Amino acid sequence: xxxxxxxxxxxxxxxxxxxxxxxxxxxxxxxxxxxxxxxxxxxxxxxxxxxxxxxxxxxxxxxxxxxxxxxxxxxxxxxxxxxxxxxxxxxxxxxxxxxxxxxxxxxxxxxxxxxxxxxxxxxxxxxxxxxxxxxxx
Numbered sequence: 001x002x003x004x005x006x007x008x009x010x011x012x013x014x015x016x017x018x019x020x021x022x023x024x025x026x027x028x029x030x031x032x033x034x035x036x037x038x039x040x041x042x043x044x045x046x047x048x049x050x051x052x053x054x055x056x057x058x059x060x061x062x063x064x065x066x067x068x069x070x071x072x073x074x075x076x077x078x079x080x081x082x083x084x085x086x087x088x089x090x091x092x093x094x095x096x097x098x099x100x101x102x103x104x105x106x107x108x109x110x111x112x113x114x115x116x117x118x119x120x121x122x123x124x125x126x127x128x129x130x131x132x133x134x135x136x137x
Contacts, residue, residue, distance in 0.1 A: 037043060102108060106122075113120050 103112075110122055
């Protein structure tokens with residue numbers, strides 16, 4: 001009678017060794033459009049490396065374009081915000097001007113003087129125009 005546990009352990013070890021022995025094949029370049037484009041001779045890697053500064057220049061110009069767009073959008077937002085503030089201040093100016101015109105009327109001034117208990121009384125005679133005659137010399 002053999003030890004059944006020992007044989008199972010040995011079989012498992014052999015199976016593990018077989019799994020370890022199997023190695024994955026070395027991966028090459030992925031088979032996509034760019035690698036096929038470079039391999040088939042349409043453009044060589046030397047041509048691609050020679051054109052790299054130009055592509056970097058184009059990428060830089062693209063980033064400048066995007067940054068300029070963001071800055072201009074922010075400027076437009078600021079202009080709109082300042083325009084709204086100008087409108088609000090204009091409305092406030094007009095309402096304050098109208099209130100001042102109302103408070104400077106004769107009746108409002110008289111009421112304010114009466115409320116402050118000053119001893120000033122309004123004139124009962126209308127104002128007279130003073131004219132000066134020039135001598136014809």
